[in-house]
Amino acid sequence: MEKLSFEYSASGKKPRRFHVGVVGSGDLEILLEPSNDSRSHVTVQTSVTGFEGTWKAVLDRFFERYEEAANIEIHDSGATPGTVALRLQQAVEGSRA
Amino acid sequence: MSAIVTSRGRKWFEALSGSDGRQPVGPGSLLIADGVLGQEKVAYIALAPDPESRFPRARVAEVGVEEGWYGTRALHQVIEADRNGIKRPIITVVDSKNQAYGRREEMVGIHLAGAAIIAAYAEARMAGHPVIALIVGRAVSGSFLALCGQANEMIAFDDPEVLVHAMYKDAAARITRRTVEELDKLSEKIVPMAYDIKSFNKLGGLFKLIDVAAPDTPTEATAAQVKAVLLEAIASARSTPRDLYKRLESDGARNYRQASIEVRRKMTEQWAAL
Amino acid sequence: MTASAEFELAPEVQRLSDRRSYIELNARARATQLLDPGTFHELLGPFDRVESPWLPLQGIVPQSDDGCVVAKGRIDGQPAVVIAMEGKFQGGSIGEVCGMKMAMAFALARQDNEKGIPTRAVLSLESGGVRLQEANIGELVIAEIYAELVALRKHIPVIVVIAGSTGCFGGMSLAAGLSSYVIMTRQARLSMNGPEVIELEAGVAELDASNRPFIWGYCGGAQRFAAGAADLLVEDDAEEITSAVKELFRKGQPAQLRSAMYDRYIAFLSALDTTRQWTAEEICQVWKEGAK
Numbered sequence: 099m100e101k102l103s104f105e106y107s108a109s110g111k112k113p114r115r116f117h118v119g120v121v122g123s124g125d126l127e128i129l130l131e132p133s134n135d136s137r138s139h140v141t142v143q144t145s146v147t148g149f150e151g152t153w154k155a156v157l158d159r160f161f162e163r164y165e166e167a168a169n170i171e172i173h174d175s176g177a178t179p180g181t182v183a184l185r186l187q188q189a190v191e192g193s194r195a
Numbered sequence: 196m197s198a199i200v201t202s203r204g205r206k207w208f209e210a211l212s213g214s215d216g217r218q219p220v221g222p223g224s225l226l227i228a229d230g231v232l233g234q235e236k237v238a239y240i241a242l243a244p245d246p247e248s249r250f251p252r253a254r255v256a257e258v259g260v261e262e263g264w265y266g267t268r269a270l271h272q273v274i275e276a277d278r279n280g281i282k283r284p285i286i287t288v289v290d291s292k293n294q295a296y297g298r299r300e301e302m303v304g305i306h307l308a309g310a311a312i313i314a315a316y317a318e319a320r321m322a323g324h325p326v327i328a329l330i331v332g333r334a335v336s337g338s339f340l341a342l343c344g345q346a347n348e349m350i351a352f353d354d355p356e357v358l359v360h361a362m363y364k365d366a367a368a369r370i371t372r373r374t375v376e377e378l379d380k381l382s383e384k385i386v387p388m389a390y391d392i393k394s395f396n397k398l399g400g401l402f403k404l405i406d407v408a409a410p411d412t413p414t415e416a417t418a419a420q421v422k423a424v425l426l427e428a429i430a431s432a433r434s435t436p437r438d439l440y441k442r443l444e445s446d447g448a449r450n451y452r453q454a455s456i457e458v459r460r461k462m463t464e465q466w467a468a469l
Numbered sequence: 470m471t472a473s474a475e476f477e478l479a480p481e482v483q484r485l486s487d488r489r490s491y492i493e494l495n496a497r498a499r500a501t502q503l504l505d506p507g508t509f510h511e512l513l514g515p516f517d518r519v520e521s522p523w524l525p526l527q528g529i530v531p532q533s534d535d536g537c538v539v540a541k542g543r544i545d546g547q548p549a550v551v552i553a554m555e556g557k558f559q560g561g562s563i564g565e566v567c568g569m570k571m572a573m574a575f576a577l578a579r580q581d582n583e584k585g586i587p588t589r590a591v592l593s594l595e596s597g598g599v600r601l602q603e604a605n606i607g608e609l610v611i612a613e614i615y616a617e618l619v620a621l622r623k624h625i626p627v628i629v630v631i632a633g634s635t636g637c638f639g640g641m642s643l644a645a646g647l648s649s650y651v652i653m654t655r656q657a658r659l660s661m662n663g664p665e666v667i668e669l670e671a672g673v674a675e676l677d678a679s680n681r682p683f684i685w686g687y688c689g690g691a692q693r694f695a696a697g698a699a700d701l702l703v704e705d706d707a708e709e710i711t712s713a714v715k716e717l718f719r720k721g722q723p724a725q726l727r728s729a730m731y732d733r734y735i736a737f738l739s740a741l742d743t744t745r746q747w748t749a750e751e752i753c754q755v756w757k758e759g760a761k
Contacts, residue, residue, distance in 0.1 A: 099528040117515040120495050121532040122557030129515055129533055145530045173530050221735075249743040252671060260738060268731040296662050296670040299743060302687050302752050304698045306661040307727055307734065310646025314728040317619040336599075336608075337661065340640060344612030361604040366669065371601050385526055387565075387606040400609050439616045442609060452606060454522050458513065458569040462539070465512045466577045469541050 102142040102150055104157050108167035110136045116193035119185050126174040126182060128189045133167035144174040152179055160186050200244035202256055203332040203356070203411055204290025208241035210413035211288065211329075211421065216241065221265035223247055224256060232284065233426045238273050240266065241288040242342070252297030258341045259295035263308025270315035274322055284325040284429045285316075287342050293363070294337025309341050316345035325432035327425060330392075331410065333358045345439075347432035348402035350424055354410045357392045364390060386451055399447020402428050491707040492633050492656060496555035499593045500540040502707050503551045503630075503714060508542030513570055521564050523603045532558045537567035539574045545715045548581065548588040550574045556595025556635030563640060564600040568610030575617035575627070582624035589718055590621060592648070593630045597663065598639015611640040618647050622726070626650055628717055630710060631690070631699075633657040647728055650717045651699040652710065653690030659698065660688035686749045695753045698727075733759055 112132035119127035133139060138161065142153055156179045170189070174182070199205075208216055208226050216226025216239065223245035230237050242256045253259030270285070277283055294300075294309060320326045328334070328346035339359055343349050351357055361367070368375045382389040386397050396404045405424055407417050435441055442448060443455055494502060501509045513519050515533035524531045536558035540551050552574050554561045563571075574590065581588035599607035621627055626649035631637045636658035637645050645651050645659055653659060662670075664678035677683065686692060694702040700717070703709050737759050741747065 099525065099530055115516060117533070120555055120557050121530055122555075125557070127515070127532060129518075131516070143525075143530045145528075171533075173532060175530055249738075251743075252675070260734075264731050264734045264738065267728075268735065271729075271731065294661060296667050298667065298671075298676045298687070298746060301660050301662065301667070302747055302749070303734075303738060303741070304646075304693075304696070306642035306659065307646045307698060309661065310643045311728040311731060311734070313615050313643060314619050314647055314726070317616055321620065336639075337643075339608055340612060340615070340643060344608070345616060359605065359608075361599045361601060361608050366666070367601050367604075369669070370666075381527060385523055385602075387523065388602065388604045395605055398605055398609060438620075439613050443613075452565065452609075454519065454565050455569045455606070455610065458519060458566055459573055461517065461519065462512050462570065462573040462577065466541065469510050469512075 100144050100147040100150075102144070102153055104140040104142075104154065106138040106140070106157075106161040108133065108136055108138045109165040111166045113166040113168050113193040116189050118188045118192055121173045121175045124176050124178070124181065126172055126177045126185055128185050129171040130189045130193050131169045133169050136167050138166070138168045138170065140170045140172065142172040142174060144172075146174070146176050155179070156182050159183070164190060200246055202243050202290055204241050204256060204288050205243035206411070207290070207329070207331045207413055207421075208239055208243070208288045210418045211286070212239040214239075218265075222249070222253070222259070222261040224253070225262055225265050225269070227269050232422060233429070235281070235283065237284040237286055239286050239288065240269070242291045250295065250297065250299055252300060253295035256291045257293060257295040258291055258309060258312070258338045260300055260303055260305050260308040263305065263312045263341065267308075267311040267315045270312065270319055274315070274319050274324070277324070282323040282325070284327060284432070285319055286327045286329060286425060287346070289328055289330045289334045289338070289342045290332025291338035291342060292333055293335045294341070309337055312341050313345055320345055320347055321437055323437065325429045327428045327432065329421070329425065330357060330359060332356060335360050336362055347435070347437070348428040349400060350403050350405060350428055351392050351396070351401055352410050353392060353404045353406045355391070356410070358390060359392060359395045360390055397447050398451050399445035399449070400442045402431060488704070489707040490705050491710050492654065492705045494707065495557070496536070496538040496553040496593070500538045500551040500553040503591055503593065503711055504540060504542035504544060504549060505546065509540050510542060511538060511540045513539060519566055521566055521603065523565065523606075527602055529559075529602060535564060535566035535570070536561060537570045539570050544589060544591065545718060547718070548586055549591065550578050550588060551591045551593065553593040554595045559600060561596035561635045562598060562600035563596060563607050563611055564603040565606045565610055568607060568614060572610060572613040572617050575614065575621045579617060579621040579624065582621065587625055589625050591628045591630065591714055592644065593632070594637045594641055594645060595631075595633070595635035596637055596639065596641035597635065598641060608640075614644060615647060618644060622647070622649050626718060626722055628652065628714055630714065631657040631659055632705065632710065636660070638663050649723050649726060650701070651693075652701045652703055652713050652717070653693055653699040654703055654705050655690045656705060657690045658685065658688045659690075659693050692749050692753070696756045
């Protein structure tokens, strides 16, 4: 298991909290909450080691468009980048619903 | 009469009850006898190997379908007999390999036979019978849940042959895709996974771990020693609530079941707030 | 999917396409489904972060609810608690936290009933049994689940729903056996020992774990229902399952708990020739012959 952390700048607007997903094979869960400061903080616990670069790429791309100041906690069990991006999208939509 | 296969469970059942426990009806593995302990009537129950069992996959002291259902009936008879009087202690001498693994067993619903005997022990406990589990050998998986799980008090011999666990090591290793060596290593830092009875005792479920000399061969002295502990357990069962929460309120639980304690506290709070 | 003016679907076909799968719902969605709309309140949800203390020590990623969703609400207007297992997390295995959530849900429902509040409980079971990574604490907590289930069912029926796709095995099959009513789909399986474990212990001649039709033949929902081990056989339909739960609560306590039917089961076992294996049909036949 690997633990990764990432930080991104944010606009300061706080999202509503939302949870999505399941820690099943090839899947992940996301807990999205308002951040305590004006930045976004992401922590990833993943069962697959050695993919920090891939996580960074997916998250960099996500935060290009996502501006709210969020704490995002990810529990991952080997999801593909596409699944990660999808779940992130679902988390955002859910927090805005 | 069929050849009797000895076992530690059978020896201790006979030493404590003074009887061979054989029943006219039902599986040869199920031993039941009335005894006297501290001047009151007690019921002793045990499972022992029965090479003549009607069920070929239940011949070495497993909890099979017949053991489950006939055991249930025996417990209900005790509960019924004592309904309006003193609730006699029910002492189960435990040395049972696990539940029976077989096609016949699954077809007739061994899960129901197991559930039935569990419910009977629980109902006896709730009715006020001191339910005591004396683990002299193995109590693994289904045999732990069926014969020990619902006891007011569990006692175990402090001996390398005594095993309380969710699954035997080789099978557990296979299912969790680890080697036995890896499991052993994990067990060193993760107490609930460990196989020795001292580690199980750390979790706070046992009334007492007792050091008995030559546990394979009960003597008058060691039987007297065990009976003294049984009496203590009976007294404890009668003077504490009839539920299982004492396991969670023990020192062991405070050390190793903090998460359980937190869940209990938080759920109670959140439920009340709704 | 809507029909165009010139081509209308037959009503039964339309209903099939309108049907929502229960099996495809995750645990949280199942709990929401079983409770009356708008009444779902989760206890110890993801944001409470009460997770397994043992899994991270072994390099296994935890789930924020430890694979068990407990929600209070109403069923048919009556106070209720639903416990839904997430079969996709660690095979729905019972660890310290998820097991304790289940035990406490039954305990708190029992306490309500003792105070005159008729809180009913439904357990949506998907479980392979005890979580081996938590072994002996799992066993202790499962014993506590049984104790509270037996105490609660005296007051009010406890209903178990087994829908699939994980099924219900190991220690949780005993929980199903303790319940007042069992609802199963055809896709679901209910068995104490999984087929792979039986094949491992007893050999492939005893049981071939790769023979799927055979496996569903002895422990699938249809067989369990026909042989008296399940009370209702339902389609994989969220509305149908929700209605079935309500119907059973309206019915009230069963005439006799399955776990108290020792005379019937002893007679059933006595009527079987154990010198050979049986077919599923034979089991059903002998079972039905035992109904007086």
